Amino acid sequence: MSIQVADSSLVATPIAPPRSALAHIPGDEGWPIIGRTLEVLADPKGQVQMMGRTYGPVYRSRVLGETSITLLGPEANELVLFDNTKLFSSTHGWGSILGLLFPRGLMMLDFEEHRLHRRALSVAFKAGPMQSYLAELNSGIARRVAQWRAQPGEMLCYPEMKRLTLDLAATSFLGTAIGAETAEINAAFVDMVAASVAPIRKPWPGTAMARGVKGRKRIVAYFSEQIPIRRAKGGDDLFSQLCRATHEDGALLSTQDIIDHMSFLMMAAHDTLTSSLTSFVAALAADPEWQQRLRAEIAALGLKPGEPISFEQLDALPLTEMAFKEAMRLRPPVPSLPRRATREFSFRGFAIPAGTMIAINPLHTHHMPEIWPEPDRFDPLRFTDEAQRGRHRFAWIPYGGGAHMCLGLNFAYMQAKCFAVHLLQNLNLGLPANYQSSWQMWPIPKPKDGLRVNVTPLH
Numbered sequence: 001m002s003i004q005v006a007d008s009s010l011v012a013t014p015i016a017p018p019r020s021a022l023a024h025i026p027g028d029e030g031w032p033i034i035g036r037t038l039e040v041l042a043d044p045k046g047q048v049q050m051m052g053r054t055y056g057p058v059y060r061s062r063v064l065g066e067t068s069i070t071l072l073g074p075e076a077n078e079l080v081l082f083d084n085t086k087l088f089s090s091t092h093g094w095g096s097i098l099g100l101l102f103p104r105g106l107m108m109l110d111f112e113e114h115r116l117h118r119r120a121l122s123v124a125f126k127a128g129p130m131q132s133y134l135a136e137l138n139s140g141i142a143r144r145v146a147q148w149r150a151q152p153g154e155m156l157c158y159p160e161m162k163r164l165t166l167d168l169a170a171t172s173f174l175g176t177a178i179g180a181e182t183a184e185i186n187a188a189f190v191d192m193v194a195a196s197v198a199p200i201r202k203p204w205p206g207t208a209m210a211r212g213v214k215g216r217k218r219i220v221a222y223f224s225e226q227i228p229i230r231r232a233k234g235g236d237d238l239f240s241q242l243c244r245a246t247h248e249d250g251a252l253l254s255t256q257d258i259i260d261h262m263s264f265l266m267m268a269a270h271d272t273l274t275s276s277l278t279s280f281v282a283a284l285a286a287d288p289e290w291q292q293r294l295r296a297e298i299a300a301l302g303l304k305p306g307e308p309i310s311f312e313q314l315d316a317l318p319l320t321e322m323a324f325k326e327a328m329r330l331r332p333p334v335p336s337l338p339r340r341a342t343r344e345f346s347f348r349g350f351a352i353p354a355g356t357m358i359a360i361n362p363l364h365t366h367h368m369p370e371i372w373p374e375p376d377r378f379d380p381l382r383f384t385d386e387a388q389r390g391r392h393r394f395a396w397i398p399y400g401g402g403a404h405m406c407l408g409l410n411f412a413y414m415q416a417k418c419f420a421v422h423l424l425q426n427l428n429l430g431l432p433a434n435y436q437s438s439w440q441m442w443p444i445p446k447p448k449d450g451l452r453v454n455v456t457p458l459h
Ligand code: HEM
Pocket: 090, 106, 107, 108, 118, 264, 265, 268, 269, 270, 272, 273, 276, 328, 332, 333, 334, 337, 338, 397, 398, 399, 400, 401, 403, 404, 405, 406, 407, 408, 409, 411, 412
């Protein structure tokens, strides 16, 4: 039995309009061929702020070989993300970036087909499965923090976060049964993620894209072989949940669907968590006062040394949640979001033709001084209920919004809180004297030197 739905690829592929059809929109497409790609790569925040100041909140630019229109501000975010008239295609926005390695991941589906798949996947994010992922997070994080405790001194944060997130994904997403294959699967997966943001988009020999395509073959082989085993044996990990997930008519997800969703889910979780946890550590290491406030909040849970945090206790960490939110305001892990217009529309008086590549920009919105006074200052109190009252609901969008809003956001909060509990109970964080970290903000924020952090055991 299978469900009858329109395949996203059957939603007519919108054809990009000729560049002349966008000439009425103010902007600057930069150099022939490369457009403004190099400037945007070098300083994405500075570029979008400069373009906004020069041309206004609707501007034309050319990045990665395509002319696009950027729409700035919370109202633009709402229009594009809320999208109650199905005007913006995610399939044809993300397609050129992720289509080769993560085809038909959830974010790569549109409209009715997307709704049906999202509903089927959501079983894996309900309270029951989340509790079993938390058990894996607790033990994996506690083990790693104990290793850091045993080696006090300077630590390079970003590579440590990458390794931790990868190892946690192996157990909470794939289950402890993965055993000896972990390293091989992790390596294949890292190659896929690296390829998804590589500048050369063809799998020519020796390129990151060629390694990514090879990695995908390995991952596909692993999932294909495991699906019947997981269906027979069960298991609490995310992969086993998806192997049992059904559509509304009771039909199991197909083997190909599970492969596509699992590959995408692992990618969606990996770099975003690595980036956001690194930003979180950077903010706390630079701010001893907030570090102490979170430590006091965690101490009030009354956990014994090494005791895992329970699922219910996650709600008792409001300051920790606010601090993590503020870290993502400063450095949103997905700094810009692409879509393609399925029909002509108009915004702020500009007619924008069907097929146009549209970008909205969380990084820009998160630094608008009229919404966020002193936008570069770390201040978690921006997220108290009172401070949020009256703020536009699309002013803070690290997880996107609307139909495609991050499906894993509760997983992300859970991992961040569990991480903060084990880390701050055991270690004091600081920065080397006179140290200022420098960040590359695109495609995903990451400290250029890995972020040097001093870790000191607390007792
Ligand atoms: C701090 C960590 C994370 C951030 C900042 C983040 C951010 C985002 C954003 C911005 C989107 C929407 C993109 C768009 O609309 O174009 C998204 C979608 C998604 N994320 Fe996350 N993500 C995070 C962690 C995770 C985790 C841990 C998982 C899985 C366990 C996950 C799974 C997904 C999925 C499946 C989608 C697609 C949803 C859909 O299309 O319906 N994410 N994420």
